[in-house]
Amino acid sequence: MSDFDRFVEFVRREGMGYNEPPETPGEAMWGGVEARLVGQLYHVPPVAPREEMWKVIEAAWVSRESPGVIEIGGRRQPGQSRGSLRRWPVRPRWWTRRGNAAGWATALTVAASLVLGLALGRGTRTTQPFVGSADHSVATPASEPETAFGVPAAEPQATRSGEDPALHDQLATTSDIVRAAPVVEPSRAGGEPEAGVVDGSYLEVPAVLRDPFDTEDHYPATQHLGRAATLLTAFRIDQGTPGSQQDLARWARELLGDTRAFLDMPGSRSPQQYALLEDLELVLIQIARLGPEAPEFEWQLARESMEWQGTLTRLRVASDLGEI
Amino acid sequence: MTEVQLIQRLKDGDQSVARTLYDSHVDRVFRICYRFAGEYDLAQDFAQETFVRAFTKIDTFRGDAAFGTWIVAIATTVSLNGLRKVKRFRTRETPLDDQMTGGSRVSGVEPDLREDLYRAIDRLPERSRAVFVLHDVEGYTHREIGEILGIKTGTSKCQLFRARSRLRDDLAVHAGEWAS
Numbered sequence: 125m126s127d128f129d130r131f132v133e134f135v136r137r138e139g140m141g142y143n144e145p146p147e148t149p150g151e152a153m154w155g156g157v158e159a160r161l162v163g164q165l166y167h168v169p170p171v172a173p174r175e176e177m178w179k180v181i182e183a184a185w186v187s188r189e190s191p192g193v194i195e196i197g198g199r200r201q202p203g204q205s206r207g208s209l210r211r212w213p214v215r216p217r218w219w220t221r222r223g224n225a226a227g228w229a230t231a232l233t234v235a236a237s238l239v240l241g242l243a244l245g246r247g248t249r250t251t252q253p254f255v256g257s258a259d260h261s262v263a264t265p266a267s268e269p270e271t272a273f274g275v276p277a278a279e280p281q282a283t284r285s286g287e288d289p290a291l292h293d294q295l296a297t298t299s300d301i302v303r304a305a306p307v308v309e310p311s312r313a314g315g316e317p318e319a320g321v322v323d324g325s326y327l328e329v330p331a332v333l334r335d336p337f338d339t340e341d342h343y344p345a346t347q348h349l350g351r352a353a354t355l356l357t358a359f360r361i362d363q364g365t366p367g368s369q370q371d372l373a374r375w376a377r378e379l380l381g382d383t384r385a386f387l388d389m390p391g392s393r394s395p396q397q398y399a400l401l402e403d404l405e406l407v408l409i410q411i412a413r414l415g416p417e418a419p420e421f422e423w424q425l426a427r428e429s430m431e432w433q434g435t436l437t438r439l440r441v442a443s444d445l446g447e448i
Numbered sequence: 449m450t451e452v453q454l455i456q457r458l459k460d461g462d463q464s465v466a467r468t469l470y471d472s473h474v475d476r477v478f479r480i481c482y483r484f485a486g487e488y489d490l491a492q493d494f495a496q497e498t499f500v501r502a503f504t505k506i507d508t509f510r511g512d513a514a515f516g517t518w519i520v521a522i523a524t525t526v527s528l529n530g531l532r533k534v535k536r537f538r539t540r541e542t543p544l545d546d547q548m549t550g551g552s553r554v555s556g557v558e559p560d561l562r563e564d565l566y567r568a569i570d571r572l573p574e575r576s577r578a579v580f581v582l583h584d585v586e587g588y589t590h591r592e593i594g595e596i597l598g599i600k601t602g603t604s605k606c607q608l609f610r611a612r613s614r615l616r617d618d619l620a621v622h623a624g625e626w627a628s
Contacts, residue, residue, distance in 0.1 A: 127624075131616050134626030135565070139585045142566050145482035149492060150474045156496040157470065161463075161503060406533055419598035420508065425501075425525055 348382050349443040352404055355379060356436040359411055360427065366416035376411035383408060400442060403433045451515055458506050466503050473516055474499075477523045483581050484527035494530050498523040513595050521596040524582075528574060561622045568618035572611050579604050580611040 125133075355375050362368050383405050387398070410426035430436055449457075451472070454465045477498050482491035502509075502519050509518055572580060578597060582588040583604070588596070590604040597604070619626075 128616065131626050132612055135612060135615060136584045138562055138565055141562065142569055142585055143483045143486040145479045146488065148475045148478040150471065153474065153492055153496050154467065154470060157499045160496060160500045409532065410529065421522065422525060422598065424505065425529065429529065
């Protein structure tokens with residue numbers, strides 16, 4: 125018997141004592157099961173009678189509206205009765221149901237809101253720097269000046285550390301210093317060594333200057349929550365094709381990294397905000413583990429987890445209000 | 449009445465049979481939950497949640513696998529998700545006598561070695577730990593583990609091998625003691 129075989133035998137023998145269960149509290153637990161079942165079954169809504177309801181709605185709708193009549197077949201000839209023309213009842217268009225003026229006013233309002241929203245969105249993007257995580261922002265090579273969002277990432281290193289006196293002072297007084305990755309600086313004329321390059325290898329920069337949860341700099345966190353809300357919405361309405369399942373899992377894995385980065389960042393988050401990120405992390409883990417081969421009940425558990433915690437609703441509220 | 453008939457009656461809305469199914473499977477469900485949780489209250493909570501989910505989702509049980517396997521699968525998922533949620537990967541700081549419920553297990557193994565083994569099991573990656581607990585501790589076969597965790601039999605074997613290897617590495621300081 126080899127050494128490994130002896131070890132396996134030992135593990136199987138001694139593993140029996142790992143979390144050795146006590147006697148099952150069957151009766152005590154049944155009370156809890158029964159109570160939870162009653163709670164879940166209380167006024168459980170039946171399947172919505174969609175067809176019947178739609179017929180009633182349609183009938184009520186038609187009876188309230190006076191349907192327009194299109195006469196087809198040209199003008200009525202002299203002597204021809206009106207009833208001999210074909211009549212097609214037409215359903216009023218949505219913009220004419222409440223009268224032309226009201227319809228157009230509604231349409232214009234919607235269009236104006238869209239334009240305003242787009243303008244605000246663009247303005248916000250160009251004025252707010254992307255600060256997905258501390259490491260990302262401080263270690264971005266100068267040769268890659270743009271982030272994935274197409275906005276300038278960090279300022280050039282020389283500006284940050286060497287030539288801006290205020291920031292230089294800040295760097296000098298900040299106690300929380302990290303060593304960032306080597307930064308490739310653009311060479312200057314004259315061959316002088318670049319400011320900001322310490323011993324040609326490391327650059328000392330403050331790590332917590334860009335906590336996304338700071339009140340003045342919460343845009344990336346809000347944007348992240350918005351993306352997470354979009355993912356959960358897509359997950360909720362997913363039809364379950366293999367392609368979509370893989371996409372969802374990959375998407376969740378991407379967001380999971382940022383979520384954990386936000387969780388790990390020091391900051392003065394409220395317990396509610398922290399709890400929301402923790403709940404989001406759990407749901408993302410569940411979605412990230414899924415795939416075309418995942419058993420059905422795991423999908424159901426992930427959905428239940430999302431619904432039970434109200435994660436999607438809380439995400440929408442947080443991302444809309446920008447409170448996080 | 450057979451279990452299949454009981455399940456069919458439950459699907460038909462006869463909730464009175466739920467207790468019968470509960471009595472049949474509560475022991476194994478609680479065992480699994482306790483193995484993963486390691487805490488009495490937490491294990492109770494997981495076991496209750498398992499039965500609630502099983503009874504409310506009974507319509508999705510197609511009968512491809514045994515009901516016992518299906519409910520253990522739910523118990524495993526509930527436990528692992530629950531542990532992630534509460535983040536109670538406990539630290540073993542209590543005396544060994546308190547940990548050994550009943551204290552009936554007597555062997556010639558040094559307490560330190562046993563304690564380090566349990567700590568090492570706690571530190572295993574989630575999936576490896578699940579496979580290890582189900583196979584080496586609870587005695588399920590790889591085929592059953594595949595059904596429970598939704599993985600292939602070969603994957604289960606691979607995870608078990610990794611778990612054992614990792615345990616052996618973690619217990620390297622005790623090398624040879626297990627042979628005695």
